[in-house]
Amino acid sequence: MIKRLVNQNNSSHKLWQMKGAIALAVTALILPISSLNAQEASKATNRSNIIAQTDTEQPQQQQQQQQPEQPQESQPDPGSATSDDVTNRPEQFIGQTVTVRGDYLEQVGENAFTITDEQVFVADPILVVNVSGNSLDLPSDDIKVQATGKVREFTLDEVAQEYDLEFDRATYAQYENTPVIIAQSVAPAPEPGQIGENPDQYYDRQIAVPGNIANSYSLNAFTLDDDLLVLHLDSESDYRENGNNDNNNSNGQRVVVTGVLRQFNVEDLESEYDLSSIDENVRRQLEENYADRPVLISDGVYPAVGQDN
Secondary structure, three states: HHHHHHHHHHHHHHHHHHHHHHHHHHHHHHHHHHHHHHHHHHHHHHHHHHHHHHHHHHHHHHHHHHHHOOOOOOOOOOOOOOOOHHHHHHHHHHOEEEEEEEEEEEOOOOOOEEEEEEOOOOOOOOOEEEEOOOOOOOOOOOOOOEEEEEEEEEHHHHHHEEEEEEEHHHHHHHHHHOOEEEEEEEEEEHHHHHHHHHHHHOOOOOOOEEEEEEEEEEEOEEOOOOEEEEEOOOOOOOOOOHHHOHHHHHHHOOOEEEEEEOOOOHHEEEEEEOOOOHHHHHHHHHHHHHHHEEEEEEEEEEOOOOOHH
């Protein structure tokens, strides 16, 4: 009996020795890892301290770097817009005077017509009520139209009373409470090439011509695209971008020119217009190159934006 107890004690002692050995082995495995983690943690702490010190020394610079620039939402230019701009974002145009150039769609009654912008996919048409006193009278349906006027919400009774117009209620019912341009000015807006093909249909008419400045003789004389001569007789109005006085640097500039188309004959033009702003040498050069050809006597030159670019 005593011998059995002794053996049990010896077995228990060996078991504790074995457990102790295992514990030491596990400890030996854990310690290097713990030591490594401590070193890495120390390095990370040091790096954090360095960053924290940098932030403390340059708080404003860090704040600027951390705050990305917020993109500014582009606002449409009320001076020139597409018909799609006006119909899709009327709240940005109501009460504004705009100039719209677009494709003529159809006549609506006696006093209005619709236009749209073919460059805008599925562009909505805009109703233009013509109160200019001049008929549009387009030479052909493929000629664009320019209309300038104030944008408002169309209310038949109010517009009819305010401008002394008569509207057929059934014809205009679909436009009730939609954006409309009350146009004080309407004009054909042909391309220079279209004028060159048949200038007779535009002579002595007010037109609006978009195009690129191709050749600048001076501030007062330049050509558009297909060699359409323009005489800009207002010396106080400088259309050149950034006020650049170098005429050659305005070549390629996209503009819209409004004015009356005439035939270039110096004697006839001098009887109606003051040509003194045109240099004598330039005038002789123009006579040689453009005698009896179309010339646009400009009353305004404007940067082309939106659909004209």
